[in-house]
Amino acid sequence: MTLEAQVLGDSAVRAADGGYEVDLHLAWYRSLPLSCLEGIDLTINEEVASRESLKVTVGDRQLGLDDLPELDDEWWFVQDALTVHVPSSTPVAPGGHVDVDVTLATRVPYIIIGPDTALVQRTHVVKKVVVQ
């Protein structure tokens, strides 16, 4: 339960140009490189963000999820948030509430559960938060 509790903080969603910025935390006890981030499914107020529309902030770059498999030396430190830009056609202004539904899929690169298969940890969090 506790790893799920970390994923989305109370002030994780900010209004941003064309949508929101969402701060996500790893649902694991240790840091992982971005190559292990297999997917982010995000729905805000029933508006489903497509995989292609999400942009992750890596240093001063904005990368798509399909850019991440190469980044095996770009680390997501376990205490840090990863900022994801989520476009929205009907963004809620700061102070308003939004329902966030997020599933984070991370490959755990040392837990091997079958031939050529590493554990993919899927963590699902549903939370109502105030837009910052």
Next chain:
Amino acid sequence: MLGTTLYSMTNEWLAGQYTLGSLIDEVGRRGIGPGVEVIGFQSLRGFPNKVADEELRTLRDAIERNGLVPTSLASNADIALRKDRWMDADRSVEYMRPQIELAGRLGFPVVRTQLGLTPEVLEKVEPLAAKAGVKLGMEVHAPEGPNTPKVMATREAYARIDSEFLGFVPDFSSCMRAIPVGMLDKLRRDGLSEAGVESLERAWQAPGAPFQRYGQFAAECGELGEPELPVGFARLVFTMFGRENLEDWREVLPQVVHIHGKFYDVDDDLTSPSIDYEGVMRVFAELDHQVSMSSEWEGHAYLDADEQDAFDMVARHHAMCSRFLGADQLATV
């Protein structure tokens, strides 16, 4: 030598309640050292080859000012770092190299290793460990035990390489006597019925491979109409909580270089319902060499920080271990 692994405080760490320095200060203040074990990829930003000098200084200074002793630096064998191209033996060796070298620089006598290191890799990293002056301790953790096939392959490799720098880190998760009540309560909160809990306990106690026993439980849950979430989460019950015989640890005692005193629960009478500590301590009291033991509380897998203070749990664990070990044995284990 008793001590703690900072992994016990995973909840507090993830919540950002502590920095590396203040976390170690709290370990010192609560008197739950002297040993300190650190998971590199949890506690050190930039681990293993880009850790800032200031961060390393913070770690060293905090250990020193609290009179603590570095015992083990836990490494990881992340062979599936890339989905499309798993590490081959040479890449694994290069991945382990900076982890082993950093342990040496920081004065950790042991590097906890994982079963992902094949015999070929072990052969190639042994000289690195010897050069760094650290012992590689392969963790034997649930669902494995001291004589399950994967561990036997490592024991055979060790016999062939024959080096004092290769050993084991037993983790008591391998030999549990019950599923922790806190885990069952979490599954109940997630919607598992009492019939589902009974099915889980029955499958956990049944003979056979863990994934087969899980399959039996999942099939029964299908018939019972149990919700998906707790049935999926319960997979952990079969991988985190092993049912190997605690007496089997004797087979590897001479090669033990460090111990993970894994625990989930300690009652007011200083016994652990889920692990027979009296039995385990009796076996490890037969050690003929000095070994450190980290108290490793893993109840954070199902409890939040506001539900249980990890430092208190570790203090209780120390009290329990002291109850089962005489003063002379405390100095040994």
